[in-house]
Amino acid sequence: MSENITDSLGAIYFITLGCAKNEVDTDRMRSLLLSAGYEEAYDVEDADVAIVNTCSFLASATEESVEATLALAEEAATGVRNLKIVMCGCVPSRYGEDLPSELPEVAAFVRTDEEDGIVAVVDRVLGCERVEAPLVPQVKRTVESAVAYVKISDGCDRFCSFCAIPYIRGRYHSRPWEEIKAEVCDLVAAGVREIVLIGQDTGIWGEDFDESVSGPGNLAQLLVAVAHAVRPERVWLRVLYLQPEGMTDELIAAIRDTPEVLPYIDIPIQHCSARVLKAMNRSGSEDELDALFQRLRREIPGMIIRTTYLVAFPGETYEEHEQMLAFMDRTGFDYTSVFAFSPEEGTRAEKMDGQIDDVEKLERTQAAMDLAESLGFAATAAHVGERAEVIVDGIEETDEGVELIGHAWFQAPDSDGAVHLDATEATVGDIVEVEFTDSFCYELVGHVVE
Ligand code: SF4
Missing domain, CATH: 3.40.50.12160 (Methylthiotransferase, N-terminal domain)
Structure with a gap:
């Protein structure tokens, strides 16, 4: 010991x-x-x-x-x-x-x-022998920063043909509302200023509840209920990992009309070609995705959109790769994660015909990453001159001394870059008003407005 x-x-x-x-x-x-x-x-x-x-x-x-x-x-x-x-x-x-x-x-x-x-x-x-069984506590989360992730579901029922998650995490199951509420309220009471709701497929939260379950019954209602539960504290709510089919009218309205819910959406579409999507065991088409993103931007002006492109799926033709690049460019995603297809053991795509060789895969991945970066850098630079709220996340040592680091509402923590602040007075967890004066890559520089 x-x-x-x-x-x-x-x-x-x-x-x-x-x-x-x-x-x-x-x-x-x-x-x-x-x-x-x-x-x-x-x-x-x-x-x-x-x-x-x-x-x-x-x-x-x-x-x-x-x-x-x-x-x-x-x-x-x-x-x-x-x-x-x-x-x-x-x-x-x-x-x-x-x-x-x-x-x-x-x-x-x-x-x-x-x-x-x-x-x-x-x-x-x-080799520890207990006289009494350990008390199973009401699990308390550790609070180490102003941001906390809260799981609202686990598992996945979609069985995308490239993905091992359903075999690892099991079937989709929503976490009960009362548990989510208790955890969120504890975190906020402990000083958390941003709650990020996560799961493998957050958009279908509640679909597995039976009729006897009371309280919110879908993601839109959950967001509204969480917002009510945290008031009067000032808290940001962000939801990640939605699938396109999860973007219902009710959810769009909840994001638009609930002040705590950030107008930020993470929809990993993987591809836009209907043929590739079908081979991935996913649904949708370029036209449907076009319509969805146009509707989102129309109904929630200034909405930030993050997505994912799975490059070089078996059988992806060069034209389909270019189709996806053109789609990314036209839609102007703020942030895009790019993954090269990897034949995961036990998945259907592992054995599919049309596996793309490594050299071609690398070239397509690099092209997608270059485009994702140029779109992302431009989206970041477009915030220069704006003012927005920033959560102060911590202090970093630099060659010139110490610097406060935070993230704006349009930057998902740990994913989308940060804001480098000129102030040293604010404390971690503060939400401050910042004017952005410069940008580099996905990073912004800003000064705190008094
Ligand atoms: S990619 Fe996402 S939606 Fe598809 S099976 Fe995996 S976890 Fe589920």
Whole structure:
């Protein structure tokens, strides 16, 4: 057991890989373990157990997760005292059966749907015998910044042909309103100023509820209900990961008419060609997507739109690639994530005809990234001269001294760039009015208006 931390059952060091959804899962495990008598170690040297919460969205993410685990195992073998490694999350969910023989360095594997049992796993790994079962607490989130992600659902029923998530995270299930409300209210009471609602497919939140469930029944109603729950505090609400079919009239109205809800939408369309979308097991066409984005921009002027292009899907012709580039250009997305197709084990697209060779894939990906950057940089520069509210996120050291960093309502945290502020007086969590004076890449420079 840890020598530095004397009153706890042991010290746990957490490593999270992958997306914000994993950060939320790690935070839940942290809360369960701390409530059960464990302590957090901030240095692996002080830890008795290292929890690696893994990502397996792409083969490269799986590799990164395994490498991080092996690096820890090597550290443990060459110095860190008797460190036990517990691998959690997407890699065990996806490859569970094969892992014990392939990774003997790992003491336990915990799938995503087993993470609420993390205390029993760590107890077992450390040989801790409890006289009484640990109290299962009302899980409290850790508040480390002015922004917090809140999961409203998990799993996915769409089975896009390139994606392993439904096999890793299971079928779609919405989180109950009362749980979401309690978590949001706790976070806001602890000083959080922006709540980012996430899930694999947020637009269909509530569709799996039966008639006996009371309270909000769809995403539009959820946004309005969350906004009411946080008042009178001044809080921004952002929702990420909507699919085009989720953009109902009711949702557009809720975004437009609810002051707390930011006019920012993240719709990963992946492609605009109807043929490619069908091969991806998705729906829609260029005309439908055109109509959707035009409607959004018409009904919510100034709306910020983020999307995703999955480049070089099997069978994507050069003309279809150019069709997507032209669509991106015409729509003028503010932010576009570009991913090269990767044949994920166990997905239908892995074995599809028409796999695109690496050289061609790289060229198409580079062209898409170049366009995404030029659109994004121009969209960022267009804010120069404007005034907008900015949440102060933290302080950074620069060559000239320290600098306050924040993000404007049109920048999703951790994704879209930041605002570099000329003030030093504001404190983290403040919402300040800023005039933007310059931009570089996705970053803005601004001064706080008195
Ligand atoms: S919507 Fe498609 S890409 Fe997104 S998680 Fe579900 S299956 Fe994967």
